[in-house]
Amino acid sequence: MPVMNHSNCEPSIHPRLIDATVIANTLICREHFRITFECADMTGARAGQFVHLAPARSASHPSDTIGTNWSPVPLLRRAFSIAGLVAAAPDRCHIDVIYRVVGTATRWMASLRVGDSLSVMGPLGNCFPLSTGKRHAWMVAGGVGLPPMLWLAEALRGADRDGIAFVGARSRDLLALTVDRNVPVSIDGTRASPAAREFARHEVPVVISTDDGTFGFAGRIGGALRAYFAAAGVPADDLVVYTCGPEAMMADAARFCAERGIECHVCMERAMACGTGTCQSCVVAVHEPSAVDGWRYELCCTQGPVFDAGRVIWSGVGGAVQH
Ligand SMILES: Cc1cc2nc3c(=O)[nH]c(=O)nc-3n(C[C@H](O)[C@H](O)[C@H](O)COP(=O)(O)OP(=O)(O)OC[C@H]3O[C@@H](n4cnc5c(N)ncnc54)[C@H](O)[C@@H]3O)c2cc1C
Ligand code: FES
Structure with a gap:
């Protein structure tokens, strides 16, 4: 490979x-x-x-x-x-x-x-940085935030990292994964299993949540992430989190990481008219200490879509993440 x-x-x-x-x-x-x-x-x-x-x-x-x-x-x-x-x-x-x-x-x-x-x-755009040398790499995906994680799982395996995918969907029938019926999935979020073939082929186990409780952990994927972290005993300084999906979900994952000192990278979504830095339609507000007001806009298409979670200003989704 x-x-x-x-x-x-x-x-x-x-x-x-x-x-x-x-x-x-x-x-x-x-x-x-x-x-x-x-x-x-x-x-x-x-x-x-x-x-x-x-x-x-x-x-x-x-x-x-x-x-x-x-x-x-x-x-x-x-x-x-x-x-x-x-x-x-x-x-x-x-x-x-x-x-x-x-x-x-x-x-x-x-x-x-x-x-x-x-x-x-x-x-x-840019890519998910793998150069941190951290052993544990957790992917947190919701909805159509899942696709980049499927390819990231391959990269993590190539880099010999211990990957886990946390995948949330509103309901089982909106889960864009091939689930192996013979493999049990955790309903309390504390265990990962090779239940999703797309991740299992890269030796990445999954924790699955559905908002309506029709499969896996009942509730938001952030709840499963917290349950797993509490049970796993993985050192925060040996863990990196990658997240992609609805903005509220990413803001929650960013907050979870910030509170524990965990490195976190978010893959942002914006309407992108040109994709090449010309139209300015895809701005993301980020903290910038050297700017007059302490923040500035960056372009999701050419300076993202992957951002350091600590730099993103999560306005409108429960307030900014403090770092
Ligand atoms: C970097 C990047 C990566 C992306 N990757 C993917 C991807 O892998 N798969 C994918 O499906 N999309 C992805 N998107 C979103 C994609 O670019 C489109 O915006 C999206 O598919 C809607 O396009 P559309 O023309 O069908 O809908 P539009 O006609 O543009 O929108 C129709 C309506 O749907 C709403 N809408 C848009 N997206 C969603 C959504 N996800 N769920 C519910 N309602 C929505 C809009 O607000 C609008 O009201 C990505 C966007 C970015 C910036
Ligand atoms: S999509 Fe045009 S500047 Fe980003």
């Missing part, structure tokens, strides 16, 4: 704009699809980075029709975390993206068939 180089997480200097061909697009749970496309190799892409997707220019769509004001295809690209990337001979690769159908772009993506084309720009 190739080992991803996460020692330098600077954004790609030369993202590529290429056409890709769909090779699979399947429903994996309610409202969630996994699309796999083949494109020119994206050598050097790392977990945490994303691709910016749009219809291929060569494809014809109903929205091309003059006078039609109903547009089933997105005018602007949308960002999607790379959920997996494998080399395909020669100079080609297969990229996995997992998406939840919520609006214009994701409805267009769900309509794509094997052999259809799409336009891919990437890899974009």
Whole structure:
């Protein structure tokens, strides 16, 4: 298995704009699809980075029709975390993206068939830093924050870290994982098990929560994280937490880590019109001691999407995290 180089997480200097061909697009749970496309190799892409997707220019769509004001295809690209990337001979690769159908772009993506084309720009953004030397690496994911963790799990295994995935969903039928029915899952959050095949193949056990209690720990994933930490006895200074998902969930994980002195990295989501630092649509407010007011905006697309959790100002989701 190739080992991803996460020692330098600077954004790609030369993202590529290429056409890709769909090779699979399947429903994996309610409202969630996994699309796999083949494109020119994206050598050097790392977990945490994303691709910016749009219809291929060569494809014809109903929205091309003059006078039609109903547009089933997105005018602007949308960002999607790379959920997996494998080399395909020669100079080609297969990229996995997992998406939840919520609006214009994701409805267009769900309509794509094997052999259809799409336009891919990437890899974009920075990556999850693995260079800390800490033994324990916990991934905390909720909803469509899961996809980048699937690829991060592969990177953690390559870096010989002890990874655990904490995965939360609103309900069992919104859990975008292949659960092995023969493997028990903890209902009190204190044990991780190889119940999710996507993580088990990288030797990463999971703790699963559902808000409605239909599977695993009943409640938010932050509750399971706290229960596991209390039981595990892992030293805070030998642990790094990576989190991606709803902002309130990430703010909670950041708070959990800040209170215990645990290193934490968050993968932020913003509407991204350009993906390349031009339109300024994707700002994230961060603490900046050298700025006049002690804070400034950074761009999620080129200075993120992965940020040190302690730098992010979590306004609107329960107040700032104190460090
Ligand atoms: C770095 C980055 C990585 C991302 N990775 C992924 C990924 O791996 N998978 C993925 O599905 N999305 C991901 N997104 C979000 C993605 O870019 C789109 O914003 C999202 O899929 C909605 O696009 P849309 O055109 O279908 O919906 P739009 O037409 O743009 O929005 C329709 C409505 O849906 C709401 N909405 C948007 N997102 C969600 C959501 N997650 N749940 C519920 N309602 C929502 C909007 O607020 C709006 O009201 C990522 C975003 C960023 C910035
Ligand atoms: S998406 Fe345009 S500046 Fe970030």
